[in-house]
Amino acid sequence: PSFVPSSAGEHVIGLVVSDGLLDSEEDALTVRVPSTRPVAEAGENVRGGVGEWVELDGSGSSDADGDVLTYDWVLPTGVVGQGLDSVSPEVSLSESGRFAVALRVGDGRLYSAYDTVYVQTSSRPVAEAGVDVEVGVGETVLLDGSASYGLDGNTLTYRWIAPEGVTLTDVTSATPSFVPSSAGEHVIGLVVSDGLLDSEEDALTVRVPSTRPV
Numbered sequence: 051p052s053f054v055p056s057s058a059g060e061h062v063i064g065l066v067v068s069d070g071l072l073d074s075e076e077d078a079l080t081v082r083v084p085s086t087r088p089v090a091e092a093g094e095n096v097r098g099g100v101g102e103w104v105e106l107d108g109s110g111s112s113d114a115d116g117d118v119l120t121y122d123w124v125l126p127t128g129v130v131g132q133g134l135d136s137v138s139p140e141v142s143l144s145e146s147g148r149f150a151v152a153l154r155v156g157d158g159r160l161y162s163a164y165d166t167v168y169v170q171t172s173s174r175p176v177a178e179a180g181v182d183v184e185v186g187v188g189e190t191v192l193l194d195g196s197a198s199y200g201l202d203g204n205t206l207t208y209r210w211i212a213p214e215g216v217t218l219t220d221v222t223s224a225t226p227s228f229v230p231s232s233a234g235e236h237v238i239g240l241v242v243s244d245g246l247l248d249s250e251e252d253a254l255t256v257r258v259p260s261t262r263p264v
Contacts, residue, residue: 055083082159088113090165092153097172097246103140106167108153111137117157124152129169146171172244173201177252179240184257187230191256195240196224198252204244211239211251233260 055061061081067074091110098104108121123134125141129149133139141151148170155162178197185191195208210221216236218226230236239253 055081058083084115084117084157084159086114087160088117088119088155088157088162090153090155090162092151092165092167095168095170097170098143099174099247100143100146100171103142104169105138105140106151106153106169108137108155111153111155111162111165113155113157115157117159120156120158122154122156122161124154124164126150141169143169143171172246174247175200175204175206175242175244175249177240177242177249179238179252179254182255182257184259185230187233187258187260190227190229192225192227193218193238193240193254194225195242198224198240198242198249200242200244204246206242206244209241209243211241213237230256230258233258 061083062078063081064076064078066076089112091108093107093110096104096106106123111119113119121135121137123131123139125131126149128145128147129141129143129151131139131141143149148168150166151169152164152166154164176199178195180194183191193210198206200206208222208224210218210226212218212221213236215232216228216238218228220226236256236258237253238256239251241251242249
């Protein structure tokens with residue numbers, strides 16, 4: 051026989067068989083019908099460099115019945131992971147590309163449908179600190195890192211690295227300035243970030259001769 055449950059709950063169904071002379075003892079099974087399935091939420095898409103570990107976030111998953119959830123993350127070829135039965139596992143890309151990672155959650159009785167999050171490689175931005183310059187003592191030097199760029203189109207932030215004796219107006223600006231107070235060579239570095247990866251450091255040299263020719 052079969053039936054379609056019309057309401058949530060536990061239904062205990064018994065069975066007695068007979069051989070025409072004797073009846074068996076009753077045997078029973080329980081059909082559990084939870085009120086709702088849990089819902090998987092795999093979180094926001096993430097980016098990272100090849101070989102870099104990034105964290106996924108399944109904390110948005112839920113169960114209307116308040117049951118404790120279990121997590122089951124499924125990775126495609128090209129992605130390796132650790133803690134795949136936890137709410138926030140770490141994954142790493144073994145090659146460049148865009149990969150779909152699936153999550154389903156269980157409440158002890160039913161599993162949710164799969165939800166998908168995409169993990170893709172992110173290219174490092176490129177810092178352009180500008181060309182070497184020569185100025186005199188007491189002259190304002192305007193640096194310009196605005197030629198720096200990110201291959202993924204993300205907004206860049208700037209971090210200038212000045213040597214001892216050089217004070218920049220704003221080390222997080224694309225165009226800081228400073229006034230050299232003594233002669234010498236000052237090597238100033240620039241690193242930019244797209245929020246996920248930092249660039250390699252680029253540098254320029256500010257030469258400050260002791261005297262200018264006349």
